[in-house]
Amino acid sequence: MALMLIKFDMKKRVKLAQTVWFMYWFAVMAGVLVFSMGLFFKIELRKRSELMDNNESHFLPNLLILMGLVACGINAFGGKVCYDSLDPSKFVKWKPMLKCFLMVCVGFNALLLVTALLCFLMRIPLQFTLAEGLKNGMKYYKDTDTPGRCYMKRTLDLMQIEFRCCGNDNFRDWFEIQWVSNRYLDFSAKEVKDRIGSNVDGQYLMDGVPFSCCNPSSPRPCIQLQMTNNSAYYSYDHYTEELNVWKRGCRDSMLSYYGGLMNTIGLLVVLVTMLEVAVTIGLQYIDSSLSTLVNPEDPESESEGWILEKTVKETFTDIMDKMKSMGKGSKVDEGGEAAVATVS
Amino acid sequence: MALLKIKFTQQRRVHLAQGLWLLSWMAVMWGGVIFCLGVYLKTELLRRAEVMDNTEIHVVPNILMMVGLASIGTNWVASRVCQDSLDPTRFPRWKVPLLAWFAVATVLCCLLIAVVALSYALQGSLEESLKVGLRNGIRFYKDTDVPGRCFQKETIDRLQMEFRCCGNNNFKDWFEVQWVSNRYLDFTSKDVKDRIRSNVDNRYLLDGVPFSCCNPTSPRPCLRYHLTDNNAHFNYDYQSEELNLYSRGCRQALTDYYMELMNSTGPGVLSVILIQLSVLLSLRYLQTAVETAMVLEDPEGDSEGYLLEKGVKETIEDLKINALTMLKFGQVDPNAAEGSSEVADAEKDEKDAPPSPAS
Numbered sequence: 197m198a199l200m201l202i203k204f205d206m207k208k209r210v211k212l213a214q215t216v217w218f219m220y221w222f223a224v225m226a227g228v229l230v231f232s233m234g235l236f237f238k239i240e241l242r243k244r245s246e247l248m249d250n251n252e253s254h255f256l257p258n259l260l261i262l263m264g265l266v267a268c269g270i271n272a273f274g275g276k277v278c279y280d281s282l283d284p285s286k287f288v289k290w291k292p293m294l295k296c297f298l299m300v301c302v303g304f305n306a307l308l309l310v311t312a313l314l315c316f317l318m319r320i321p322l323q324f325t326l327a328e329g330l331k332n333g334m335k336y337y338k339d340t341d342t343p344g345r346c347y348m349k350r351t352l353d354l355m356q357i358e359f360r361c362c363g364n365d366n367f368r369d370w371f372e373i374q375w376v377s378n379r380y381l382d383f384s385a386k387e388v389k390d391r392i393g394s395n396v397d398g399q400y401l402m403d404g405v406p407f408s409c410c411n412p413s414s415p416r417p418c419i420q421l422q423m424t425n426n427s428a429y430y431s432y433d434h435y436t437e438e439l440n441v442w443k444r445g446c447r448d449s450m451l452s453y454y455g456g457l458m459n460t461i462g463l464l465v466v467l468v469t470m471l472e473v474a475v476t477i478g479l480q481y482i483d484s485s486l487s488t489l490v491n492p493e494d495p496e497s498e499s500e501g502w503i504l505e506k507t508v509k510e511t512f513t514d515i516m517d518k519m520k521s522m523g524k525g526s527k528v529d530e531g532g533e534a535a536v537a538t539v540s
Numbered sequence: 541m542a543l544l545k546i547k548f549t550q551q552r553r554v555h556l557a558q559g560l561w562l563l564s565w566m567a568v569m570w571g572g573v574i575f576c577l578g579v580y581l582k583t584e585l586l587r588r589a590e591v592m593d594n595t596e597i598h599v600v601p602n603i604l605m606m607v608g609l610a611s612i613g614t615n616w617v618a619s620r621v622c623q624d625s626l627d628p629t630r631f632p633r634w635k636v637p638l639l640a641w642f643a644v645a646t647v648l649c650c651l652l653i654a655v656v657a658l659s660y661a662l663q664g665s666l667e668e669s670l671k672v673g674l675r676n677g678i679r680f681y682k683d684t685d686v687p688g689r690c691f692q693k694e695t696i697d698r699l700q701m702e703f704r705c706c707g708n709n710n711f712k713d714w715f716e717v718q719w720v721s722n723r724y725l726d727f728t729s730k731d732v733k734d735r736i737r738s739n740v741d742n743r744y745l746l747d748g749v750p751f752s753c754c755n756p757t758s759p760r761p762c763l764r765y766h767l768t769d770n771n772a773h774f775n776y777d778y779q780s781e782e783l784n785l786y787s788r789g790c791r792q793a794l795t796d797y798y799m800e801l802m803n804s805t806g807p808g809v810l811s812v813i814l815i816q817l818s819v820l821l822s823l824r825y826l827q828t829a830v831e832t833a834m835v836l837e838d839p840e841g842d843s844e845g846y847l848l849e850k851g852v853k854e855t856i857e858d859l860k861i862n863a864l865t866m867l868k869f870g871q872v873d874p875n876a877a878e879g880s881s882e883v884a885d886a887e888k889d890e891k892d893a894p895p896s897p898a899s
Contacts, residue, residue, distance in 0.1 A: 340759035353756035357701060376761050382774035407754040407762040412697035415684035417720050418751040430726035 198502035204485040206496040212485070213281045216478035220275035223475050224268055226468045231264025233461050240457065244450070246351050249329035256311075256318050260461070263311055267472070270304060273297070274479055281482050294483045301476040308469040315462030319455050326447050326454075330364045337406070338377040353408040359453065361446035362409035367423075369445075374399040375406060405441055414439040477503060542846035543855075548829040550840045554626060556829070560822045561622040567615040567815045574812055575608025577805045584801060588794065590695050593672035596665045600802065603655050604809075611648055611816065617641060618823055625830050632834075638827055645820045652813045659802040666798060670791045674708045681750070682721040697752040705793035706753035706786040711767075713789075718743040719750060749785060758783040821847065 204212070238257035241248070277294065280286035333352050339345040356362055363369035381388050381400055392398050403424040410418035419440055422428040485501035504511050548556070582601035585592070621638065624630040677696045683689040700706055707713035725732050725744055736742050747768040754762035763784055766772035829845030836843060848855045 346759070349759070350756045357756070377759075380760050380774055385774075407751040407764070408756065410751040412694045412701070412752065415690075415693070415721075416724055420751065430724055430729075 198500070199504035199507060201500055201502045202481065202485075204481075204499050204501050209482070209485055209499070210282060212478065212501075213278050213482055216475060216482060217275055217278040219471070219475050219478065220271050220278060223271040223468075223471050224275065226471055227264050227267030227271055229264070230267060230465060230468055231261055233464065234258070234260025234262075234264055237457065237461060240454070244351075244355070246348065247329045247333050247355065247450075248325050249332065253318075253321065253325075256314055256458075259311055259314070260465075263308060263465075266304065267308075267468070270301060271472075271475070274301070274475060278479065278482065281486060284486075287486060291487075294479075298476065298480055298483065301472070301479070305469055305472045305476060308465060308472060312462050312465040312469060315458045315465060318458060319451070322454055322458075323447075323451055326450055327364065330447055330450075334364065334369060334373055334375070337373075337375045340377065341379065353406060355450075356406070356408040356442070356446060359446060359449040360411075360442050361444045361449040362405060362442040363445055364447050365445040366443065367405050367409055367441050370405045370409070371401065371403050374401060376400055376402070409441040411439050411442050416440065542844070543848035543851060545844050545846045546825065546829075547842055548825075548833075548845050549842050550833075553826070553829050553833065553843070556822065556826050557622050557625050560819065560826055561619050563815070563822065564615045564618040564622060564819055567812075567819050568612050568619070570808075570812045570815055571608050571611030571615060573608075573808060574611065575605055577808060578602070578604030578606075578608055581801060581805065585798070588699070590692070591670060591673040591677050591699060591790075591794070592666075593669040593676075594665070596669065597662050597798070600655060600659050600662065603651055603658070604805070607648055607651050607655070610644070611812065614641065614644055614648065615816075615819060618819055621823065622826070625826055628834055631830055634827075638823075642820065642824070645816060649813055649816050649820070652809055652816070656806060656809055659806075663795065663799060667791060667795050670794050671708065674790055678708060678713060678717050678719070681717070681719045684721060685723065697750060699790060699794075700750075700752040700786070703790060703793040703797065704755070704786050705788045705790035706749060707789055708791050709789040710787065711749050711753055711785050714749045714753070715745065715747050718745060720744055720746070753785045755783055755786050760784065 234257045237260065238254060241254060241257065274297075277287075277290050277297070280290060333348055336342070336345040336348040337352055338349070340349050378400075383389070383392075388400060391400050391402065395401055402421070404421035405423065407418070407420055410420060416439075419429055419432065419437075423441075424434050426433055480503055481501040484505075485499045488499045488501075489497050491497040506514070578601045581604065582598065585598060585601065589595075617637075618641070621634050621641075624634060677692050677699075680686070680689040680692040681696055682693070684693050722744075727733070727736075732744060735744050735746065739745055746765065748765035749767070751762070751764060754764065760783075763773055763776065763781075768778050770776055770778055824847055825845040828847075828849075829843050832845070833841070833843035850858065
């Protein structure tokens with residue numbers, strides 16, 4: 197008993213072929229969309245690669261780009277086959293490879309689904325990469341004279357301004373590192389000597405943050421130095437001051453940005469997968485309906501179309517049997533050769 | 541002698557109609573593009589409306605939007621005319637509307653040329669408007685507690701960060717304005733009292749700038765206060781420090797941005813002018829060719845198409861005569877009335893005239 201049997205006459209077959217052809221062109225555009233999303237994601241990762249520990253994995257955007265290209269190719273080919281299916285003379289040349297092509301399509305759809313799943317899961321490694329990268333970034337903020345790190349300050353400043361965040365977890369992360377270069381510290385001044393003497397590593401630590409942490413929505417001009425000293429400023433209480441600097445940490449901001457991006461891409465890939473499954477089923481119907489013509493000479497006769505020739509169970513047992521017989525076949529040959537070898 | 545006569549066979553007429561149909565649909569699309577350009581320009585101008593004093597510059601995107609919509613409608617009509625042109629029963633009804641169409645299309649081309657000219661001519665007005673708007677913005681920076689001005693600080697800060705500029709002409713504009721609100725000044729401290737007394741208007745002026753002027757590319761953490769005092773910071777020279785703050789003024793930055801935007805719409809506008817002109821000329825040829833063909837005994841035979849029936853000079857003379865006759869028709873009755881009143885005046889003058897020589 198075939199799976200989801202449908203009776204087809206000439207008109208229905210033509211309509212099916214036209215619909216599936218149309219859907220294939222949509223699927224080609226969907227393939228282009230997947231490709232461009234992979235490209236966009238890759239560019240976004242490259243833009244912030246300095247803050248990502250420099251060994252961030254580009255596996256996912258590369259996979260998306262590859263899947264997009266393959267989808268375009270497969271769907272264009274499928275569209276051509278659909279177009280030719282209306283003309284029996286043209287369809288004859290595609291007939292033999294159609295079964296193989298359908299297998300390839302099924303495999304490709306499974307891969308697409310795996311890609312979508314990866315989009316949702318890659319958030320976790322990204323979290324660790326970001327945490328590590330941001331910590332290092334802040335450490336190298338002051339090294340504007342060290343080759344290889346001289347742009348870290350600019351990158352970090354621009355990122356804090358754009359993502360409206362400050363520090364790794366919050367603005368207090370800046371209190372624990374020296375972010376003012378030694379070139380701009382007067383080592384003969386008492387204040388500098390005190391601060392350097394106050395910690396084990398001899399670092400100039402201060403309760404201040406860079407200007408890029410400032411929040412423009414604050415009603416008051418930004419207070420970025422001596423932040424924990426209430427008496428340094430008139431009418432200032434650092435416990436209740438909320439709008440002065442950005443409260444959010446940059447790891448959270450960037451994670452939510454990239455997480456949102458990956459969720460959107462994952463959702464779109466799921467939708468593309470559903471479209472691909474639909475066109476594969478359509479092509480299977482076309483193939484089966486054109487191979488079961490009641491009167492093979494008359495192209496206008498009726499036929500039947502299905503998804504699977506037998507039921508799911510039977511198809512599965514068939515495949516298992518085939519694989520077993522293939523395995524036995526090679527064993528028999530090996531046994532024969534061994535026997536021949538031993539004889540000789 | 542007709543202007544630019546071309547012979548048209550039936551085949552050529554059909555090709556002209558088909559080509560013109562395609563061209564007019566392309567012109568419809570370009571009209572849509574012009575409309576979208578106008579909308580984009582208008583939204584960009586509205587986004588910064590708070591730092592602009594007047595809205596004179598808005599005439600450029602307004603005209604672009606209007607012309608875009610009008611050109612969509614006009615070229616759609618042209619495509620309908622093309623479709624009907626090869627059908628002798630339906631074409632005659634377009635005879636009068638086509639005259640109006642030509643007038644509208646010419647007006648559209650002139651408006652587009654005017655837009656290009658205006659976008660250059662209004663640069664001065666834009667700069668003036670920005671100068672006044674930014675000056676006010678900087679003055680009201682501190683008024684975060686005054687309703688109606690409480691967002692000036694945020695606007696100016698975001699503007700300076702986005703356009704990488706500081707102040708109106710340069711960062712020194714901030715030295716002349718009190719940008720720290722009185723709410724955050726301790727009037728009992730000596731420093732505050734000194735600064736307030738140091739100027740006529742009792743304003744708290746300082747040689748410092750807001751944080752949004754800071755340049756992230758500076759190798760040194762941003763120095764915002766005591767900018768003119770070399771001793772206030774280690775290894776600092778006010779005259780030679782270049783990367784610390786943004787050196788460009790916001791007026792210059794915004795003017796450059798908007799001029800670049802309007803210049804980039806230039807090629808689009810010019811191509812629309814060219815397309816519109818070619819639609820205009822082709823439609824005129826199609827109209828004259830089809831009309832002369834309909835008059836012939838054999839409607840499928842050769843006909844001639846031209847731009848103007850007579851030469852340019854003769855056409856202008858004809859138009860003048862037509863216009864005068866139209867005016868004359870309007871003046872016939874008033875002339876009769878004037879004639880009788882003139883006669884009455886003349887009689888009056890004659891009566892008045894003799895007494896004077898006598899006296």
